[in-house]
Amino acid sequence: MRLALSELAERFGLELVGDDHAIDGVATLLRASGNEVAFLANPAYRSQLADTQAGAVVVAEADRGAVPGRCLVSRNPYADFARIAALFEARPTLRSGVHPSAVVDPQATIDPTAEIGPHCSIGPGTRVGAGVRLGPGCIIGEDCELGAGSELVARVVLVRRVRLGRRCLIHPGAVLGADGFGLAFDQGTWLKVPQLGGVRLGDDCEVGANTTIDRGALDDTELEDDVRLDNQIQVGHNVRIGAHTAIAGCTAIAGSTTIGQYCLIAGGVGIAGHLEIGDRVRINAMSLVSRSLSGPGEYASGTPIQDVRSWRKNAARFRQLDRLARAMKNESKDSD
Amino acid sequence: MRLALSELAERFGLELVGDDHAIDGVATLLRASGNEVAFLANPAYRSQLADTQAGAVVVAEADRGAVPGRCLVSRNPYADFARIAALFEARPTLRSGVHPSAVVDPQATIDPTAEIGPHCSIGPGTRVGAGVRLGPGCIIGEDCELGAGSELVARVVLVRRVRLGRRCLIHPGAVLGADGFGLAFDQGTWLKVPQLGGVRLGDDCEVGANTTIDRGALDDTELEDDVRLDNQIQVGHNVRIGAHTAIAGCTAIAGSTTIGQYCLIAGGVGIAGHLEIGDRVRINAMSLVSRSLSGPGEYASGTPIQDVRSWRKNAARFRQLDRLARAMKNESKDSD
């Protein structure tokens, strides 16, 4: 496929600087050839502009002067680059129908336009909507619902009572609807608390590889529209996550916590249970959130990385911190 | 199904306060209808008592006065609610037999009452006990043993030499018996140290979704009875975990560490290798455990969550902590 820069400019409302030119793909500033479009969004890569061989670069107004060749000026270069890249993306075409190796319960309802891949199994009472794509090895239990246009890339498990909105994208290894971690201690042993709720995702949610979202204990665990979860995230039972919130890999959210809309939560964060995180809260990587946080706001915990010798000395002092602070206050009194 | 409150009271040794009434399910205080039972265990939700529409509430003696309607007074409301909820839980009935799409080695032994779901595969020398349920896509390698009544919900892998006791429950995506991370560095490259041990679980263990438990290097990795693991936990080779210990999601335990009985380990904790953790140790979320801990006791590490501006200033000071402490001591000497 070849597209003229002028077509792209028109289609996405960009300003083309330089002569028109045909392109056939996208690439990074460092590797783009003269037939490819690159972009600049992260200022850390601005120095790569000077030497780029790209046929055109999508840039913000402020950077247009720094591009040696053609550019497409955009109010949001990363988003417009994404739109251009999508034109060149080879998406697998939907092969409607059920693969002969799949096992579908007679009480499941599969839209005829849906694709059910090899070695999938689908339980009773489950409804699979129009244009849904299940890659190989997906396991869908009882009473699930998959909204139109959703895609389960491969080997996704929806255990039971999981409802996906439209156009959800679930990556391999994700497990939605496993039992929450509910245990009551009684007479010296653990008693399992039945987990009876489900999981509900809105439209346009994305769930990363090997991420787990537990079913609710009584009510449902719930993600609103356009929630974006990276890989290896753990979402406990009865968590609620507001629309347009994005969470990076390996973050864990304990049960019954509510997270607002438009939050940005970095990777490796731990959020305790039964908390309220407001709208537009940002949380830095590997923070431990042990209290509710109001939004908008940006939060962090932890200590900075250091060479290990310095760290050992400082960490040892951390153990004396209260004592030091008290000593200092006495000091201060003495000198008064 | 409908049950009289008086039946529940008798069955579980509870005191019914108010008139008898038929119920048909369980729910939260906020959502329960007049035919459902709710409960109060976490004091944070006590304020919801006043407005609940529940047909009855399971409460501790101390809270009976705060319930506007009927209640069931219990010495352990969460445990008794769990028992009541279990009566209303729709458990899949066991469909004994091997699904035609499953692949079972002729040298495996499957109890005729066991259920082997679609697309399972079972290796030679493996024995599957009475009433065991393997959901879809489970892979059991060689020389494994699954005790009576155990359930592998779906897509569980037991790689090799994994023995489960009775009534174990393993959630989707869990991998037991993969090689431990054993490497010897020699002449500039890594040499794999053969991992020859197995994994042994006692009775009544639960293993969460996408949790991994590595096989031992030489001896077995071992979980005693009633050990409860949440999702995405990593258990290294030759770890031993004592009976009745419960561990929350995303915690990682490095090789050859021993954890005692009745421990409560929160989520996101990291425990280094070759340590001894005593009985009845509690460890707070996201702590790093780099030395052995005696029990009983409660332990923590890390720093509290703060707004990012405050955090930045304090974190910068952490890097100077040893210097500050030394300066202070000199100060102190000077003023003596």
Next chain:
Amino acid sequence: MRLALSELAERFGLELVGDDHAIDGVATLLRASGNEVAFLANPAYRSQLADTQAGAVVVAEADRGAVPGRCLVSRNPYADFARIAALFEARPTLRSGVHPSAVVDPQATIDPTAEIGPHCSIGPGTRVGAGVRLGPGCIIGEDCELGAGSELVARVVLVRRVRLGRRCLIHPGAVLGADGFGLAFDQGTWLKVPQLGGVRLGDDCEVGANTTIDRGALDDTELEDDVRLDNQIQVGHNVRIGAHTAIAGCTAIAGSTTIGQYCLIAGGVGIAGHLEIGDRVRINAMSLVSRSLSGPGEYASGTPIQDVRSWRKNAARFRQLDRLARAMKNESKDSD
């Protein structure tokens, strides 16, 4: 199988101290019988030498005097023990051919010596090399390449455009080639940035259970030769990891970060995106790496584990740290 100690000594260049003896296996110092070989590499276990019943112990020169019976003196006891253990390891024999339950695209190329296990599926354009072993339930998408002698133990997913070198070993549940977490925020919603790159592994790489390695956004995500990844590691898009680097479980590396050669990264570490980590860098467990680190060097962050009462006091002071430090400086000025 029985082997004489003198044979082992000759084969691996070890010095046999004591009389020759036949052995038939390997075990730990504590459990070895008179027909088994044990080893001492970690000094923490030196006290076990005195009582060992092992037929022989592989030890360093410095420990030879402490062994009561026979020993094999080695310059690298752990590595030589690994070599001896490998002789006694029962490796599954390769059963060349495609299992009848596997689904192989007609446009895939499978070497006749390769083994494709039950319920595998292989997409178009994929090439599987000589002697490759795919255990049950592996899913290989389009345009992948598996180098000679590689093994995918079971239920591994290579989503698309994943190339493995020779002799790679991938453990169950690993997902290579899922989409990176690329999102552009535009007009109040997230726009997915197409992920078009692949994943490339060199020779002799090992990838642990449930580890995820995302495909690059434009270029490939890349692991050089002999990179060793433990379980539940997350490798973001466009990360590059240098040869001979080993990373322990649950570590996460955000997008576009480069890690050098011969690094040792402990478990639970978080490494932010777009950083450069030099060669021979060591990073301690659960550190947060938020800036580039030059090598060689050893780094750490975090605070030490304490009993929770002490920790609470010290953690509260951390929040005042900048204030305390300022007060102290004023103090200091006052007393000047």
